[in-house]
Amino acid sequence: MATLATPLPAAAPEPTYAETNRDVIATLRPPGRKYFVGMAFVLAGLAFGAFSWGWQLRYGLGVTAYQPPIFWGTYITCFVFWVGIAHSGTLISAILLLFRSGWRTAVYRTAEAMTVFAVMTAGLFPVLHLGRAWYAYWVFPYPNFRGVWSNFRSPLVWDVFAISTYLTVSSTFLLMGLIPDVAAVRDQAAGWRKKLYGLVSFGWKGSDREWRHFGKMYLYLAGFATPLVLSVHSVVSWDFAMAIVPGWHATIFAPYFVAGAIFSGCGMVITILVPLRKAFKLERYIQIRHFDSLAKVCLLTASIVAYSYAIEFFMAWYSGNPFERSSFYNRAFGQYWWATWIMLTCNAFIPQLLWFQKIRTSIKALFVISIFINIGMWFERFVIIVTGLSHEYEPWQWSYYVPRWPELGITLGSFCWFSMWFLLFIKFFPSIAISEVKEALPAPVRAAGAGAGAGAHR
Amino acid sequence: MSAPGVVGVFGHLDSAVDAVETLKARGYANYRVYSPVPRPELAEALAKKESPVRLFTLFGALTGTAFGFFYAIATSLDWPLLTGGKPIVSWPPFIVIGFETTILIGSLVTVAGMFLLAGLPKLGRAPGYDPRFSDDKFGVVAFGGPAQLAEAREIFGHCGAEEVKDV
Numbered sequence: 141m142a143t144l145a146t147p148l149p150a151a152a153p154e155p156t157y158a159e160t161n162r163d164v165i166a167t168l169r170p171p172g173r174k175y176f177v178g179m180a181f182v183l184a185g186l187a188f189g190a191f192s193w194g195w196q197l198r199y200g201l202g203v204t205a206y207q208p209p210i211f212w213g214t215y216i217t218c219f220v221f222w223v224g225i226a227h228s229g230t231l232i233s234a235i236l237l238l239f240r241s242g243w244r245t246a247v248y249r250t251a252e253a254m255t256v257f258a259v260m261t262a263g264l265f266p267v268l269h270l271g272r273a274w275y276a277y278w279v280f281p282y283p284n285f286r287g288v289w290s291n292f293r294s295p296l297v298w299d300v301f302a303i304s305t306y307l308t309v310s311s312t313f314l315l316m317g318l319i320p321d322v323a324a325v326r327d328q329a330a331g332w333r334k335k336l337y338g339l340v341s342f343g344w345k346g347s348d349r350e351w352r353h354f355g356k357m358y359l360y361l362a363g364f365a366t367p368l369v370l371s372v373h374s375v376v377s378w379d380f381a382m383a384i385v386p387g388w389h390a391t392i393f394a395p396y397f398v399a400g401a402i403f404s405g406c407g408m409v410i411t412i413l414v415p416l417r418k419a420f421k422l423e424r425y426i427q428i429r430h431f432d433s434l435a436k437v438c439l440l441t442a443s444i445v446a447y448s449y450a451i452e453f454f455m456a457w458y459s460g461n462p463f464e465r466s467s468f469y470n471r472a473f474g475q476y477w478w479a480t481w482i483m484l485t486c487n488a489f490i491p492q493l494l495w496f497q498k499i500r501t502s503i504k505a506l507f508v509i510s511i512f513i514n515i516g517m518w519f520e521r522f523v524i525i526v527t528g529l530s531h532e533y534e535p536w537q538w539s540y541y542v543p544r545w546p547e548l549g550i551t552l553g554s555f556c557w558f559s560m561w562f563l564l565f566i567k568f569f570p571s572i573a574i575s576e577v578k579e580a581l582p583a584p585v586r587a588a589g590a591g592a593g594a595g596a597h598r
Numbered sequence: 599m600s601a602p603g604v605v606g607v608f609g610h611l612d613s614a615v616d617a618v619e620t621l622k623a624r625g626y627a628n629y630r631v632y633s634p635v636p637r638p639e640l641a642e643a644l645a646k647k648e649s650p651v652r653l654f655t656l657f658g659a660l661t662g663t664a665f666g667f668f669y670a671i672a673t674s675l676d677w678p679l680l681t682g683g684k685p686i687v688s689w690p691p692f693i694v695i696g697f698e699t700t701i702l703i704g705s706l707v708t709v710a711g712m713f714l715l716a717g718l719p720k721l722g723r724a725p726g727y728d729p730r731f732s733d734d735k736f737g738v739v740a741f742g743g744p745a746q747l748a749e750a751r752e753i754f755g756h757c758g759a760e761e762v763k764d765v
Contacts, residue, residue: 157634157734281673289673291681293691301698309705316709320732324634327729342713343720345727348644350716351636356649357712364659364705371697579635583611584734586758 155424157578164321164570164577165328167420171567174419182559189553192546193268201271205544209537210529214547215269218554220521221404222262223303223376224397227369228405228437229255230310233317234365237358243433245576246426249321250416251409252314253571257561258408259307261554266299268550295378302375309368313361319344319354320575373401380524386467387528390455396448400520403441403487406434407513412562414507416571425572428501435500438513442491445520449488463533470531471523475540479523486516603741603765605726606754611637613758614736618643620753621740632727632737640736651711658707659700666699667692726765739765 155163196203206213229251236244267276279300281290290297323344326337344350377397380388410431417426456468471480490512499505530539543551565571608614614631618640621629631640670692678686713719726739738759740750747764754762 161634161733281669287677288679289677291679292670292674292695293681293684293688298691298694298698301695305698305702308702312705312709316712324732327732338721342718343722343724344718345720345724346632346634346731347724348631348633348640348646350718351633352641352646353649353651353712353716355636356651357708360652360655360708361705364701364708367697368701371694371701375694575635579637583635583637583639584609585612586610 154581157581157584160425160574160577160581161324161328163422163425164572164574165325167422167571168325168567175563175567179560179563182556182563185552185556186560189550189556192549192553196271196546197273203544203546205541205547207539207541209532210526210539210541212525212529213541214543214551215265217518217521217525218551219262219265219269220376221518222258222265222554222558223373224401224404224517225408226255226258226262226306226310226405227373227398227401228409229258230313230365230369231402231405232409233313234362234369237362238366242580243430245573245580246430247409247413247434248576249317249573250413250571252310252317253562253565254408254412255310256307256314257558257565259303259310260561261558263303263307264554264557295375295382298375299379302372306368306372309365313365316358316361317573318569320346321570321573324574325570370398373398380528385528385532386463387471387524390452392448392451396445399441399444399448400517403438403445404513404517406438406441407510407517410434410506410510411514414503416566420571422572425577431503431506432497432500435494435506439491439494442487442494446488449484467528467531471527474531476523476527476530479519480527483516483519483523486512487520602747603726603739604747604750604754605728605737605739605763605765606757606759607728607730607761608736608738608758609734609760610758611639611736614738615639615643617738617754617757617759620757621738621750624749624753626740626742626746626750628741630726630739632731632739634732634734649715651708651715654711655704655708659704661707662700662703663696665703666696669699670695
């Protein structure tokens with residue numbers, strides 16, 4: 141167990157300020173053929189998603205597999221999945237900032253961008269799920285001619301507030317963190333790019349006055365983002381837990397969903413960082429020890445999730461409630477046994493491999509495990525939503541739901557929509573936080589002995 | 599800021615800190631430091647007061663809380679609609695709304711406060727700024743009369759500036 145206690149050493153030699161600047165800004169060079177081929181695939185998938193939605197708009201929600209009593213299916217599954225993906229970004233950028241975890245600096249920009257794009261993806265699903273998407277604005281409480289307001293006792297309205305706050309605050313957090321880095325890009329650019337990056341950096345110069353206020357602002361934003369991230373997925377979980385559907389109506393839902401969200405998000409961060417690191421040759425910045433730390437977060441949250449699964453089944457049995465018992469028996473051994481066992485295998489069993497440091501430090505193994513985590517967490521939401529609804533109180537209500545092609549097309553489209561934003565982001569903005577990576581490096585000092593204190597701060 | 603000044607470009611953090619401390623010891627009041635990263639050593643040498651951004655944070659957060667509760671309560675009373683047999687003004691669910699608006703307005707006002715206090719956006723030129731200051735150099739700019747500038751030039755040279763120039 142000694143290996144758990146000693147953190148992996150940083151790769152030697154550490155880059156200098158100038159090298160960090162050069163290497164990260166080099167990621168913004170005009171992309172090659174592979175990038176455009178990837179983008180073409182992504183746009184093709186997005187086009188198919190758009191076509192599927194167009195089909196649904198033309199023929200109505202009847203093209204989906206919705207039928208009583210299952211009116212929440214793939215779209216709500218995707219909604220919860222993408223909101224969950226968003227969570228690790230804020231965990232890594234805000235919570236680890238407050239805990240002063242140095243390893244976050246290399247990965248947090250990617251995670252934060254992922255957060256914003258994942259919320260942008262998640263936000264589409266309630267609209268797609270509406271059928272009549274043009275009435276989506278009704279969810280917002282605005283003064284209107286009829287004088288009717290939102291029902292603030294409904295968890296769905298809480299969700300509107302939570303998700304729109306999350307989108308606003310996480311984009312603000314991302315943009316604020318980008319300011320000093322965009323200024324660094326501006327100073328290396330020429331022509332219209334210099335002007336554009338100058339505007340986006342708000343004319344940041346890195347003066348003592350700017351850093352003094354910026355540092356505090358960033359700290360307080362992190363302070364806001366931390367309770368926000370916990371509240372958002374709690375509110376999403378209450379979309380279910382407030383209803384009296386067997387399998388949903390549980391007080392464990394909020395912490396259970398938050399842990400699952402962070403778990404899935406860290407999995408997605410690994411899935412994205414592995415190819416990004418390779419494509420941009422960022423091995424000096426995104427090091428094995430960073431993956432090791434991410435894997436540990438995955439292991440911790442996977443354990444919480446596995447424990448929650450166990451508790452759910454235990455409570456169903458211990459409550460003595462026949463409806464709960466029946467719902468959970470059906471979940472594990474009924475029609476949806478396959479979905480449940482995919483979920484259990486991917487989320488509870490496979491992550492146990494992360495106990496071994498050999499696996500945590502193997503990029504290939506981590507990449508494969510992270511894919512399983514993504515699949516498993518999608519199925520977790522599917523299991524909760526669909527098995528819950530398919531097996532309510534009365535046997536005549538029981539039903540079976542399998543998504544139809546427009547739903548799968550839109551799901552594919554959502555992954556492509558997310559990837560499109562991400563691919564655009566990495567070519568327009570530094571995907572590693574230049575100034576924070578520099579901050580974590582030892583500062584240049586005159587003589588090795590003279591200013592030893594300067595670099596030892598972090 | 600059209601006052602003439604002298605800028606010293608430093609390759610080392612401790613040289614820049616020395617320069618700031620010497621300037622301060624000689625009684626300079628008007629100087630500025632540029633750095634690619636915020637360093638606690640520089641902040642210590644400058645010894646500025648705690649940033650008042652936190653007052654904006656407090657004000658924004660309290661406004662947000664008040665707004666969230668006010669909004670939920672006022673709209674519920676405006677069209678009283680009984681749902682689930684719960685009171686028209688039901689506190690527990692309104693906490694969720696109040697919580698989210700606290701964070702929303704609190705963080706936006708914090709950001710606005712930073713922009714105001716730091717003097718951003720600043721799209722013009724900053725005296726003495728050099729693109730190297732966002733890369734790997736530290737810059738100290740001293741403003742003042744001819745005698746002071748001559749002294750500043752000497753201080754920067756003495757502290758190990760790689761380059762000293764007038765702005």
